[in-house]
Amino acid sequence: MGAVLGDILGFAAAVAISPLPITAMILVLATPRGRLNGSLFAGGWILGLTVLGGVTLAVVGPAGASSGGQPALWVGVLKLVLGALLIVFAARQWHRRPTHDSEAQLPKWMSGIDHLTPVRVCGLALGLAALNAKNVPLTIAAGASIASSGLPVAQQIASLAIFVLIGSLGLLAPLAVFLVGGDRAKTTLGGWKDWAARHNVAIMAVLFLVFGLKLLGDGIGIVTS
Template sequence: MNEVIGELLPLAVGVAISPVPIMAAILMLLAPRAGGTSAGFLLGWVAGIAVATGVFTALAGVGFGDSDEPSAAVSWVKIGLGVLLLLLAARQWRARPKPGTAAALPGWMSAMDSFTLPKAAGLGFVLSAVNPKNLLMCVAAGTAIGSGGLSGGGDVVAVAVFTALAASSVAVPVLAYAVARDRLRGPLDGLKQWLQAHNAAVMSVLLLVIGTVLIGKGIGGL
C-alpha cells in the first residue's frame, strides 16, 4: 500500500494544483448564487476524479493481473503517459500569453453567474473526468493502483486517498468560504487574477515535471 500511495502523491498534486478548476471554483464563489454552484462544482469534481480513477483501476487490474510480466507492461504504460504529458506541457507553454497581454478567460467561465447547481456539478465532472490533462493523471493513478497487487478493499482505499488529495484544492476554498465568506472575497479575487495570468506557465511546468517522473518510473521498471 505504501508504495502505491507514494506513486499516487505526485499525480494527486498534479490534479490538485491545476489552475483551471481552482479558477472555476473561485468564480463560482464570487457569483450571486455562490453556495449552491460551488457545492455542486465540488461534488462533480470529486465524482469525476473518483469515477475516472476507479474505472482505470479496474481496467488495470484486469489487464495486468494475470500477466506473467506485469511490471514491464505497466512500465510501458507509464512511459507512454509521460510522453503524452510532455507533449501537453509543450502545447501549454506555446499557448501562454505574450508579456503585457492579458490572458483571456474561456467562454464558459464568463457565463458562471447564471450557473445552477446541476450545471456546476456537470462542469466539475467534465473538468475532472474528461479534460485531457486531468484524465491522463487519473489514468496513471488507476494504472498504479490496479497493478499494485492490492486487495479489493486496498484498491478502494487507494482511490479514495487519491481522490481526496486531488480534490483538496477545490474543496478547501469552497469549505472555507462557507465558514468565512466575507473575509475571503478579497483574497479569492486576487488569487483568481494571478491564476488567470499564469495558468499556461503553471500547467506547462506541472505537466513537464509529472511527465518526467512517469517516464523515469517507467524506465526504472523495465
Template structure:
C-alpha cells in the same frame, strides 16, 4: 500499499494543481448564487475524479498478470506513453503562455458562470474533472499503479480515497473557506483568481513536464 501511495501522490497533485477549475470555483463563489453553485460544482468535481480513477483501476485488472519478480513490460510501456503525452501537454501549455503584458485568455464559457444553476454546476465540475485529457492521463497512471500493486480490496479503497482527497483539495479548500467565512473571503478569493489567471499556463507546463518525466522514468524502470 506504501509504494502505491508513493506512485499516486504526484499524479493526484497533478489533478489538484489545475488552475482552470479553481478559477471556475472562485468565480462561482463570487456570483450571486455562490453557496449552492459552489457546493454543486465541488460535488461534480469530486464525482468526476472518483469515476475516472475507479474506471482506470478496473481497466488495469484486465492487463495480463506478470511474475512479481520479473519485468512488467506492458505497464512500463503504458507509463512511457502516458509520460510522453504529459510532456506534449506541457509543451502546448508553455507555447500558449501569455507574453509580456498581454492579458491571459480564459475559456469563453467562464463569462456565463454567474448564471449557472446548481445542476449545471454539478455538470461542469464533472466535465472538468472526468473528461479533461490531463486528468484522464493522471487517472490512468494512478489506475495502473493501483492495479499492479497487488492490493486487497480495502487497501484499494483507501488508496482511491487518498487520491481523490488530494486531487479535489484545491477546489474544496476555497469552497469550504467561503462557507465558513463568506464575508471575509471575497477579497482573498479575488486576489487568488487574478494570480491563477496570470500564471496558470506556466504553472501547468512545469508541473506536467516534471510528472511526465517521472512517469517515463518509472516506465523504463518496469522493463
C-alpha cells in the same frame, strides 16, 4: 500500501493544483447561489475523479500485475505513452504562455458560469475532473499504479479514495474560505483568481513536464525490468 501511496501522491497533488478548475470554483462561489453551487461543483469534481479512477482500476485489474507481483509489461508501455503525451502538452502550453500580464485571459466559457443551473454546475465540474487533458493521464497513471500493485481490493479502493481527496483539495480550499471567511473571503478569492489567470499556462506547462518525465521514468523501469 505505503509504497503505492508514495507513488500516487505526486499525481494527486498535480491534479489538485489545477488553476482553471480552481478559478471556475471561485466564479461559481460568486454566483447568487454560491453555497449550493460551490458544494455541487466540489461534488461533481470528486465524482469525476472517482469515476475515472474507478474505471481505470476495473480495466487494469489483476491483469496489471505480472506473476511476480510486479507491474505487467503493458502497464509500463501505458506509462510511457502517458508520459510522452504529457511532455507534448507541456511544450504546447509553454509555447502558448503569455509574455505579459495584459495577455493573460480566462477561457471564454467561464463568462457563462453565472447563468448555469445547479445541475450544469455539477456537470461542468464532472467534465473538468474526468475529461481534462491534464487530469486524464494523471488519474489513469495513478489508477494503473494502484491496480498493478497487487494490493487487496479494499486497499486499492482506499488508495483511490486518498488520491481523490488530495486531488480535490485545490477546490475544497476556496470553498472552505468562502464558507467560513465571511466578507473577507471575496477579497481573498478575488486575489487567487487573478493570480491563477496570470500563471495558469506556465503552471500547467511545468506540471506536464515534471510528471511526464516521471511517467517516462516509471515506464522505462517497468519495461526494462
